Amino acid sequence: MARFIDDDELNEQFQRTLTAAARGGADLGEALAVASRITPGDFGSWAAEWTAAAGKAQTEAHASQEAGDLVSARRAYLRAAEYYRQTFFFARTDLDDPTLHSAYAGHVAAFRAALPLLACSTTPMDFERDGIAVHGYLLRPDGSDLPRPTVIAPAGYDSTAEAGYSVTAVSALERGMNCLVLEGPGQGGVLYTRRIPLRHDSEAVITPVIDWLLAQEGVDPDAMILFGRSFAGYLAPRAAASEHRLAALICDPAQYDFGAAIRVRLGEANWARLQSHDPTLDADLAPMLADPGARNGFEWRMVAHGVSTTSDYLRELCRFSIAGIADRITCPTLALAGEGDFAGTGQLATFADALTAPVTTHEFTAAEGAGGHCEGLGQDRLDQFVYGWLTRTLADRQAPVTV
Structure with a gap:
């Protein structure tokens, strides 16, 4: 693992900002400058430096927007959103922490300010029913009604719907696909503001999400892909065991039985x-x-x-398990693991063996620059493999049957 801060926890999180930079969500020099000022082992220093960086980026975004420089404004708003996310990362141990609430509000506000400036078309998603609250954004390459494949990207343990833009949506949009980034119970604002904790039965979340998605324009009902990253490497296959309207499932890392x-x-x-x-x-x-x-x-x-x-x-x-139900997954599945990923449970082979649906497994390595959590800094290598597999999988599903 590359070292930018002399602290394992802080350094691991800092690298997420570097991956955001590769997707236009941060500035490398600015981020490295912030890292140089953070005191190792000091969560207060972490929060203070990212708060200052976020405020500066947001001020610059406003100034650029007022001056008519909408490209600079868009990029600065996205930087501010990422820096605010880092501000509250270590403050989530207490849902009453003022740092959590102020920085989360800044994170959401900065991202929403960027939305009208993005090239894609955006439809917000917010609903609460039967005790299930979901918040997210459907992002489409343009405003046309052309039916497109849609990547459904639930947040992980510690992410937000807004953070899903740089983590997953940018890559899908570049390839002409829609992307629905979302958070449900135990994630993002659903946890921080509505106080709804995680639930193991993620199908209770994903099924109404797909119902909502199918009512939107520009969504190909035969090409919906559930892409679970980090803790969603469990949430996605758990949901897919009950939800059979999916064309494909991707788990990174694949997680079977906690x-x-x-x-x-x-x-x-x-x-x-x-x-x-x-x-x-x-x-x-x-x-x-x-x-x-x-x-x-x-x-x-x-x-x-x-x-x-x-x-x-x-x-x-221990309730978070797909043991005994994995064979109910019916769509082609890509199960991934990254060398040294702390979130991996070492169950890639167990996961794959439990499936009866077609499954492809792949392990990324540190030697190729894709080790660590969710492939760390090797996001282009991840995308190349994932979207190559996905393109082939969708083509196979749509190929005419010959007799």
Whole structure:
């Protein structure tokens, strides 16, 4: 892993801004300058530097827009949105944290200010029904009603619908596809402002999303692709096991059974204690939270699940599994893994073996520059492989049958 900040947690997150820069969502020099001023191990320093950078970018965006320089305004708004996202990243351990709410509001406002300046056409999506709240944006290459393939990109553990623009939408739009970026329970503003935690049955979220999508113009009903990245590498296949209107499924990294991974990490003795709700287990798990970065990571995940102890979090995470239902996935599936991806559970082969639908697996490596979480800085290599596979898959589905 390339080192820009002498702190593993901060450096890992900083690289996400570098990948955003490759998609027009940040400036390399500006981002590196911010990194040089951040004190390793200091979340306050992190928030302060990104806040300053976001405010500066937003001020410049306003000035450029007033001057009629709409290209510069668009780029500056997107930079501000990314920098505000970084501001609140480590503040998500407390849903009442003022930094979280002010920076999240800035993140959304900056992105929405950029929307009218983008070349694509945008339709916001916001609905709440039966306890399910969803927020997102359908982005189309242009305003025509031409039916196009649509990539559905749910947020991961720590992302937002707005961040999905640079993470996934830009690449889909460049290839003439629509992209629906969205957040549901436990993600983005649905968690921060509506206080709705994650749920393991992601089909309850994705099915009404597809219902909404099919009512929009310019969507090919036979070419909807569910692309789950990071924690959505679980959410997507879980939904696909029940939702059969999909033309393809992509999981990056493919995640099969969190309970099995937790069992391996805890060992049999502690696994038995977890299952029996041993009240002394949390004290023995405390060393897992000794490092401030690790503690932050556990705590914001607990918040996302609506729990407050490590053992409750691990028990809740055990519900996130597609064991026993993976064979219900009916669409062609691309299952990915990246070397050194902390989010991977090492279950790529298990995932693939459990499917009865056509499945392609691929592992990216650090040697090719695509190691780390969701292929790290190797996003062009990821896109080349993913969209190459997707183009072939859609062509095969649409090919006429000959007798």
